[in-house]
Amino acid sequence: MADITQTSKNDRAALMEMIHSTTKTSFEDLLFSYKGILYPSVICSLETFQALEVFEAREDDLLVVTYPKNGTNWLIQILYEIMALVHNRERGLDATMIEFGSPEVIARFKDRLSPRIFSTHLQFKAIPKSFFEKKVKMLLVLRNPKDTAVSFYHFHNNLPSLPSYDCWDSFFKDYIDGNVCYGDYFDFVSAWEKQFNQETMMAITFEEMKLDFLTTVRKISEFFRLPLSEEQIRLVAKNTSFNSMKEKSENTHGKLGDSFFRKGEIGDWKNYFSEDQSKVVDAMFEKYLAGTKLGEMLNYEKYCKF
Template sequence: MSVSEGKKTMKEKFMAEIKKVAQQATKMTPEELKFSYKGILYPSLLCSEATFQAMEKLDAREDDVLIVTYPKCGTNWTIKILHEMLFEIHNKEPTLDQAMLEFGKPEKYEYLNQQPSPRVMSSHITYENIPKTFFEKKTKMLIILRNPKDTAVSYYHFSNNNPVLPSYESWDLFFKDYITGNVIYGSYFDFTLQWEKHIDDGNILVLTFEDMKADLPKELKKICDFYGLALTDEQIKLVQEKTTFSSMKQNSTKSHGNLGNVFFRKGEVGDWKSLFTEEQSKEVDAQFEKYLAGTKLGNMINYEKYCTF
């Protein structure tokens, strides 16, 4: 079998698995689509207690690339960026079916251990649930932040269009769960605050969705410098062209099948104003003030610029 045939087979297998899981989800209630582990909700069709336990023993490597985000903060975008960067340097094709650290069956980690370096992995889990070997090996982690209001609106649409997540009859019902942390992956504010305590550890780079939208070449250069990827200006330009939102949305059916438009909906800054009431806006303002105001990550989010009417 040629390399191109092998790549095609891997992609077809990945797409078939997505289709199978989506079909399973149609027969399940919103409650059945989630389960709780250590006090946080996860999608039951994608995660399991056995997988989380097996993940704790994952053997991390110093040259792994770990992207960590709260849901809908630029996960797929950043994964694509790193894959394109590594393709330019190593001609290394992505391992689509293993990208999200906590998804899949326990045996996936045996497969991951056999993969050549550098491995690109991503996760939505909190700092305290990241496997300890990532910290022991001082693996470099890339954290992507997005303002909490745009995150909420994007997450609402994503929940209602992604069959493996519980759907909501209204924005108001979703907002009630979002503000209390009763959504899949828990509280945005708890997640962000945990990382705030560790951003000076030396192996963490924090970027924001808004800065990436405003000046992608500048942020791509930061990623290259952080991971020691010696891309030329021409290569960075190629990566930029392949990873604009419009380019990724255009190719989303190839990368994500029928769920392409679910993963790449708008990708805009300020879309929160389309759904938020003034009262809801003030509720998020209060949460931000309580958890993140005056912190380094809170300052990076540039709340006043992006989260006021």
């Protein structure tokens, strides 16, 4: 156990160092395209994606799926807290996303104790097939597209491994065109909508996590069959509130802590979007997600209208 823990921590430390210390600066050097989707070249590679194609999932694996800046790190910390209580496991043992790092890192996934926690920003079509073959439980976390855009904009400008932008308007154009890491937000969500499996998948929203955190923690523990008492649910909620995560971010994410846990607010988009930009996103939502189950969950009228 000690060796596995140390190896995972070393992999994570190496990844954070790569993200923070890259000398690449241009858009072309920082991003690369794989099967039509852009990825950060500092921490993703063709070889890693090829290794994922033959990755062997286990039936008791846990997979958290999010578009960037939709609550990934928050959800992972919640699962670590739950796992610590249910399985007496060390917190933060295996924090890297499945597509980050080298093929050697992926090869070491097999040494991790079950149940393993994984996370990803990959679109549906890019998820390793074994996750579906093994009927792995997948938790999809959604956030409204306008707050997602603003958070992603700041993430680009604060993370050395991503291209920076001179102004919001420039980023907004790339976001709408899908010319950002992991591609178009609406393509991402609509693909999961079309393939959603009620037996193996559950969706929650960033907004419900903010507004009714206790209920959300309870839903997560029940979905992954990690039973908690009401007292334990309250303890997990206390230890993993957004403010708590932000306070601990330097320990969990090093120098980049503030980049991963910036504001976590609902409605910050109103400080950035012009009326025309808002209408563009409104039209895209209407085209791709209006009337769908996941679209309804986003509560668009409440969170995305001026």
